[in-house]
Amino acid sequence: MPLQRSVNSAPLRKSCHSCQGFRPCPTLHLKTPDRPSISRSAAATFLIVMNALTRCLDSYWSSSIGKKLIVALTGIVLVLFVVGHLVGNLAVFAGREAFNDYAYFLHHLLHGAGIWVFRIVMLAMVGAHIAATVSLTRQNRAARKAYECQTTIQASKSSRTMILSGLTILAFVIYHLLHFTVRAGNTYDSYVDPEHLAKTGLERHDAWKMVIDGFSPGCWYVSLFYVIAMTLLCSHLMHGVGSIFQTLGFRSKKASTLIRQVSIGLSLFIWAGFVSIPVAILIGWIGN
Ligand code: HEM
Secondary structure (H helix, E strand, O other): OHHHHHHHHOOOOOOOOOOOOOOOOOOOOOOOOOOOHHHHHHHHHHHHHHHHHHHHHHHHHOOHHHHHHHHHHHHHHHHHHHHHHHHHHHHHHHOHHHHHHHHHHHHHHHHHHHHHHHHHHHHHHHHHHHHHHHHHHHHHHHHHOOOOOOOOOOOOHHHHOHHHHHHHHHHHHHHHHHHHHOOOOOOHHHOEOHHHHHHHOOOOEOHHHHHHHHOOHHHHHHHHHHHHHHHHHHHHHHHHHHHHHHHOOOOOOOOHHHHHHHHHHHHHHHHHHHHHHHHHHHOOOOOO
16 A cells, blocks of 8 residues: 555655655655554555545446446435425425424424535535536537437437526525525515524524515415426426436336336426415415
């Protein structure tokens, strides 16, 4: 193991060739007297693992099958998130206490660290999903130029608009984060749950009222934007869920009808669930 040898046998020098003169050498090519050996071996192990991970990711990234696999696996995580988020959001129909209990639970999971772990994982998933799909689309376009006839014959409408629906969903998520998570340009941050305060004497955020106000009739255009975004999400999932099965090798002649039914059923369930929230608030079914 060349790294290990250089850790143990390199003489004490003022600068390190491998690190091009950083002092003190940050990657342990030099033996430094003040560093305990336990942290050296832990850091060396970390470097070896990171190196293996980078090489593994690189080999996936350099083949189109590998990129498709990245899209499928990150897609599974994102679909699971969307379903989980929908089920949680439907608690809005159960009333203020149920919804605020749910929001409080999410924000205080693992003493508040849970939500940050979740955010970092989601960011990595979304980043990898977008980077791989954009790269695959560019590869496909470049490959198509070689053919005289460039018309798409078999692909469905939702499959042809995947990149467009995907980027619109990204724009929606950015808006949505500013709306309900960052709470930019509104006063939702100052909302305090009055029922909880009366019951326990403790203050907690009134997420339920935030959603009700966010989709109130005065902000009908916000609801309209949500409905449009959810429709594009539904179209994206209709094709995306089927593609996951295909990439993972589960699509056969026999299974393809079932896979199509599952993709359509799941997408429509997600669409109806999300759309029902702004619509129910707009028509005054909840929140009054
Ligand atoms: C009517 C539909 C939706 C409603 C009512 C809704 C509601 C909410 C609320 C209230 C929050 C903030 C939770 C809090 O901080 O207390 C939130 C966060 C979030 N929502 Fe949604 N959501 C909807 C649709 C979606 C969709 C379709 C997606 C993804 C495609 C999505 C992705 C997210 C993300 C990523 C967060 C940030 C979680 C965090 O890190 O705090 N939401 N949503």
